[in-house]
Every structure is written in C-alpha cells, then in structure tokens.
Amino acid sequence: MSNIAIGYVDNSDADLAKKIANSWQFEYIGDIASIKKHKTLNFLLQVNFQHLQLSKLDEPKLSAIEVDFVDGAVAHRRKFGGGRGQDIAKAVGLKHGFTPKVLDATAGLGRDAFVLATLGCQVTMMERMPVVAALLENGLSRAQLSTEVNDIASNMSLIHASSLEQMTLAQQPDVIYLDPMYPHKEKSALVKKEMRIFQSLVGADNDADDLLAPALAIAKYRVVVKRPSYAPPLAGKTPSTSIKMKKNRFDVYVNKAIPKDNNQR
Numbered sequence: 001m002s003n004i005a006i007g008y009v010d011n012s013d014a015d016l017a018k019k020i021a022n023s024w025q026f027e028y029i030g031d032i033a034s035i036k037k038h039k040t041l042n043f044l045l046q047v048n049f050q051h052l053q054l055s056k057l058d059e060p061k062l063s064a065i066e067v068d069f070v071d072g073a074v075a076h077r078r079k080f081g082g083g084r085g086q087d088i089a090k091a092v093g094l095k096h097g098f099t100p101k102v103l104d105a106t107a108g109l110g111r112d113a114f115v116l117a118t119l120g121c122q123v124t125m126m127e128r129m130p131v132v133a134a135l136l137e138n139g140l141s142r143a144q145l146s147t148e149v150n151d152i153a154s155n156m157s158l159i160h161a162s163s164l165e166q167m168t169l170a171q172q173p174d175v176i177y178l179d180p181m182y183p184h185k186e187k188s189a190l191v192k193k194e195m196r197i198f199q200s201l202v203g204a205d206n207d208a209d210d211l212l213a214p215a216l217a218i219a220k221y222r223v224v225v226k227r228p229s230y231a232p233p234l235a236g237k238t239p240s241t242s243i244k245m246k247k248n249r250f251d252v253y254v255n256k257a258i259p260k261d262n263n264q265r
Contacts, residue, residue, distance in 0.1 A: 004131060004201075006045040007032040013047040020045070020052065024134045043201060045131065052138035054131060056200060062193045067139025069114050069153060070146045077111075078118050078149075087243050088112060089119055091224045091250035092175045093258040100174030100221065100258075105163035105211060109194060110136050110156075112179060112226070117155035124170045128162040129202050164207060167214050174258075176219040178234065179226040180208030209235040216253060223253040 005027040008017040014030070021028035029038060032046050035057070044055045046064065053064035068074065084094045092100055099120045104113040107125035109132070117123045127133040136158050143153035159169055167176075181198065182205070212235040215223045225234045227249055233239055239251035 003041055004043040004045065005029045005035075005038060005041050006047070007034065009046055009048040013049065016050065017047040020047065020134060020138070024130050026130075026134075043131070043197075045134070050138075050142060052135055054135060054197065054201075056197045059196070062197065065109070065135075065194050065197055067109050067135045069110070069139050069143035070149055074111055074114050077115060078152075084119060086115070086119075087245055087250060088115060088224075091243050091252055092116065092121070092177065093221065094119055094121070096258050096260060098258050098260075101171070102175045102177055103167070103170040103173035103219075104177045104179075105167060105215060106177075106179050106205075106208075107136060107158070108132065108179065108198070110139065112177065113156060114152065116177070117152050121155065123156050124159060124173065125156060126159045126161055126163050126167070126170065128160070128164075130160065131201060132198075133158065133160040164210055164214070167218055170218075172218065172220055174220045174222075176215040176223045177226075178208075178211055178215060178223065180205040180211065180234070182208075182228050182231050212237060212253070216255060219255055221254070221256050221258050223255070225251040225253070227251055 006017055006021045007029040008014050009032055018028055026045060029035065032044065035044060042057055044057055046053050046055065051066050053066040055064040056062055089095060092102060101122045102116050104123055104125045107113055107127040110125055113123045113125045125136060127136055140153060140156060140158060143149050161169055229247055229249055233251055240254040241252045243250040
C-alpha cells in the first residue's frame with residue numbers, strides 16, 4: 001500500500017496514529033499538514049479525535065469516510081429500521097425465531113453486520129483489504145467503549161483475511177452473508193462517495209463469483225448474497241429464493257432448512 005499514509009489531525013492523537021501505522025504497516029507522516037511533502041500519495045488515513053478516517057487526495061470535495069457504529073446513519077437505522085421485519089433479517093432467517101451466527105465475508109464498512117448484530121446475531125466480519133480492516137477495527141473499538149452500543153458491539157468480531165482463501169477461519173457459521181462490490185450503472189459523479197473511494201482504492205471485485213462455492217460448502221443453513229437489482233446472480237447460479245427491494249435484492253441459497261426454534265439446532 002505504497003500510495004497511502006497515516007497521520008493525525010490533532011497532536012493528542014499522535015500515539016494512536018503511530019499505533020495504527022505499526023499495526024497495519026502504513027507509512028506514518030505525523031501531522032497531516034505534512035501531506036504536501038508526499039506528492040505520490042493517493043489516499044490519506046487520518047486520526048481525528050480517535051476516529052480513523054480515509055480521504056481520497058485527488059478528490060478533496062469528497063468528505064472522508066469512516067466506520068461509525070454509534071452515530072449517523074447506523075444510529076437512525078438501529079432506532080427506526082424495523083427490527084426483525086427488515087428484509088435483511090428475513091434473508092438470514094431471523095423471521096423464523098432463529099438467531100444465526102453470521103459470517104459477513106465481505107464486510108466493507110460493516111453497516112449490514114451492525115444491523116444483524118443489533119438484531120442479536122453473533123457476526124464475524126471478514127475483510128481482506130488492510131485499509132478497510134483498519135477502519136473497521138477503529139470503529140469497532142470505539143463502539144465497544146460506547147455505553148449506547150457496546151452491547152451490540154459485543155456481538156461483533158473482525159478477522160483480517162481473504163474470504164476466498166481463509167473463510168474457514170470463522171467457526172462454522174449458520175449463515176454466510178456476501179455483498180461484493182458491483183459496477184454501478186450511474187455516472188461516476190452520482191455514485192456515493194464510499195463506493196467511489198473504495199473502487200479507486202481496491203478496484204472491482206473481479207473474483208466475487210469465486211466466493212459462492214466455498215460459502216455454500218461452509219454455511220450450515222444458507223448463503224445470502226446482496227445484489228443490485230440489475231445484476232445477474234453471483235456466479236450465474238440461480239438462488240433458492242430472492243427478496244426484492246427498490247434498488248437491491250437478497251439472493252438466498254438454501255443448504256438446509258432453518259429450525260423453527262433454537263432447541264432444534
């Protein structure tokens with residue numbers, strides 16, 4: 001990751017920035033004001049009052065992205081999202097009075113993982129990109145310190161690994177959740193900032209189709225794949241059923257019927 005470095009906004013965060021740099025092997029530049037000396041960098045990780053944030057340096061109008069499980073969009077969804085009536089809850093089988101162990105094998109910014117953890121699922125997040133995994137780790141550590149969501153955060157864990165190669169690192173999950181990146185049909189200016197930054201940082205998930213077979217081999221009950229409404233099924237494999245939404249859908253691949261109560265697991 002030679003095109004990315006980490007620094008701090010306020011000197012009070014210097015130690016944390018150094019710790020993250022050492023942990024994830026990022027170049028450390030100190031105060032982010034020194035970014036002007038580093039002409040070859042494309043991305044900047046900055047610690048801003050304990051929050052780790054990622055910026056795309058050649059698009060300064062795009063605000064930095066971070067993982068925040070306490071405030072913002074996730075807080076609204078936690079309070080008003082609809083509980084077990086949500087489509088994602090139905091997709092993983094929660095509507096049957098069953099609370100599965102879920103492996104989110106393409107964790108990204110962790111929003112869907114947090115929703116599932118809010119609903120009581122034990123969720124293992126797996127993320128292969130060091131930058132994204134570092135953002136997740138920072139967001140999760142802050143959530144664990146929050147009296148508002150630490151009970152939810154206790155349902156979440158993170159594995160920095162490639163799902164393609166190391167999906168078995170997660171204890172056998174009841175459900176595997178996949179949400180690989182997919183090229184957007186909209187003009188790039190209309191694609192939300194997170195996707196624009198992610199696509200320029202990590203590229204497209206060209207190997208996404210390869211995730212389905214190992215997921216089906218490992219998941220106890222089902223594999224759930226989130227897809228844009230216009231996208232074909234992952235690996236061209238027809239799902240057992242689909243739950244359709246306005247812009248996306250959940251393709252559900254059933255390995256085994258979900259038990260009607262936890263005593264039948």
